[in-house]
Amino acid sequence: MQRFKTPLITIRDGAKQLGIKSNPRPLPLYGPRLAKEALAAINNMQTRIQQLVVERLATVAGLSHDVKTPLTRIKLMVELLKEQSPKEALFAEIDQIEYLTNQAMRYARSDYHAEGKVKLDLVSLVEMVTNELQSMTQQVSSHIEVDKHIILGQAVNLRRAFTNIINNAIQYGDHALVTIKKIDQKLVISIADHGPGIPIEEYNKVFAPFYRLNHPHSDNSKGTGLGLCIAKAAITTNNGVIELSQNKPSGLIVTVIFG
Secondary structure, eight states: OHHHHHHHHHHHHHHHTTTTSSSOOOOOOOSSHHHHHHHHHHHHHHHHHHHHHHHHHHHHHHHHHHHHHHHHHHHHHHHTOSOHHHHHHHHHHHHHHHHHHHHHHHHHHOOTTTSOOEEEEHHHHHHHHHHHHHHTTOOEEEEEOOSOOEEEEOHHHHHHHHHHHHHHHHHHHSOEEEEEEEETTEEEEEEEOOSSOOOGGGTTGGGSTTOOOOOTTSOGGGOOSOHHHHHHHHHHHTTEEEEEEEOSSSOEEEEEEEO
């Protein structure tokens, strides 16, 4: 069994990286025949995942781009309308469609692995996002129990991730409370709100691209359903974990954990 131990460790580590790295190196094929076949299967699976992601995102980007031409024609036709009131309403709808398609294109073209990783202080990064939102008179408060926590990470991606999470809390819960503390040597960042919350059965679904809940508390037409999806991709790429839980008596808590 000892001759299987090292290949099994390689298989385990390779499986953990499936879908996380954009261009992972193929696992070396070594060990007994069965171990080599398992390693080859992991390599093939990673290749298929990459191809599927590229194809799906190319489709989204292509459709988003193609929508722009008919939208331009519609704008020209609306301009010819004589009555001002319908024109304003139609232009507002066109602007919303353009916003959604632009966001879709941005998402499809984004590569969370392209940004290099540098040493950064996560506490300072989250505090900076919080301070910027407060300066824009957004309803955000914070409770920070940690001086600093250095990781090797992507500043731009992580900044975007926490901005999305906190903005979601403000949009759907009126106010965001950002708490930073350490538990068992891990940095735990939680963003809590007092909004309508999310049903437990929807927890996994809200991380899917373009998935939006029907919130009577907020104007859902202004969202894209990409905020939490983008946040999770960035956090996962930086070796973090994102979880959802209920904020009693009402609301949602988004918890992000870094080792």
